[in-house]
Amino acid sequence: MAVLNVNIDHVATVRQARLTDEPDPVWAAAQCELAGANGITVHLRQDRRHICDRDVRLLKDTVASKLNLEMSMAEPIVKIAEQIRPDQVTLVPEKRAELTTEGGLDCDRYKRRLAQVVKRMHKKGILVSTFIAPDKAQIAASAETGCDAVELHTGMYANAKSERAIKRRLAQLVSGKDFALENNLIVHAGHGLTYRNIAPVAAIRNLCEFNIGHSIVARAVLVGIRQATAQMIELINRYTNQD
Ligand code: PXP
Numbered sequence: 001m002a003v004l005n006v007n008i009d010h011v012a013t014v015r016q017a018r019l020t021d022e023p024d025p026v027w028a029a030a031q032c033e034l035a036g037a038n039g040i041t042v043h044l045r046q047d048r049r050h051i052c053d054r055d056v057r058l059l060k061d062t063v064a065s066k067l068n069l070e071m072s073m074a075e076p077i078v079k080i081a082e083q084i085r086p087d088q089v090t091l092v093p094e095k096r097a098e099l100t101t102e103g104g105l106d107c108d109r110y111k112r113r114l115a116q117v118v119k120r121m122h123k124k125g126i127l128v129s130t131f132i133a134p135d136k137a138q139i140a141a142s143a144e145t146g147c148d149a150v151e152l153h154t155g156m157y158a159n160a161k162s163e164r165a166i167k168r169r170l171a172q173l174v175s176g177k178d179f180a181l182e183n184n185l186i187v188h189a190g191h192g193l194t195y196r197n198i199a200p201v202a203a204i205r206n207l208c209e210f211n212i213g214h215s216i217v218a219r220a221v222l223v224g225i226r227q228a229t230a231q232m233i234e235l236i237n238r239y240t241n242q243d
Helices: 010-017 025-034 053-062 075-083 111-121 135-146 154-159 163-182 198-202 214-223 225-239
Strands: 004-009 039-043 068-069 088-091 127-132 148-153 188-189 209-212
Touching: 004 214, 004 225, 010 025, 010 039, 010 214, 025 039, 025 053, 025 225, 039 053, 053 075, 068 075, 075 111, 088 111, 111 135, 127 135, 127 188, 127 209, 135 148, 135 214, 148 154, 148 209, 148 214, 154 163, 163 188, 188 198, 188 225, 198 225, 209 214, 214 225
Parallel strands: 004 039, 004 209, 039 068, 068 088, 088 127, 127 148, 148 188, 188 209
Antiparallel strands: none
């Protein structure tokens, strides 16, 4: 059955809007866990626009479930991951000017670097997932370099407008998931998932973990993060094939 990691980056975005000390993502993480989240996801960006080093350090000490650190393969960030040792890293591409992660990591192109990072993470006992388009070459490169999991990018599905486009994107996610499983990879999914569009993705068999951020934090502003998390878990459970 698929489980939820709440991405709490945008709790930190609100804090950073005033460069103050509230709301604290560490408090938010505890609330998400109390609501039943399987894990907490944060992206330590090179520009530190939301999550800061202090957040990751404290979360490492306080998260009782699973801490998933999203990060680029830039050397200073890889070093931080080696020091902090989250349970899992999800490797993402990163551009300074982007609003959020755009596109997946080109694992095929950066295979050498990826293999090095995987080796270093494994040495510290950290699981490695790559955030990729549901594309055979990217999945194969993730498997070849020794990754444990892939996170299939659901952004193209989330942005699809017509019924036909939505079906096509879902079919790509299903075949990507099947190919990843054939390659002995665990399969996660995330990006752009909301309370409105989660159902068909949750219904895909053998997706193991969802990383969802913006939609949950947006709802949390109105209903509180514990309730917002619980509502997303309820939807995932309702639509996940439970056999
Ligand atoms: N997965 C990855 C790899 C991401 O980069 C992000 C955004 O930080 C998410 C999931 C969550 O996306 P969203 O905020 O759209 O739910």
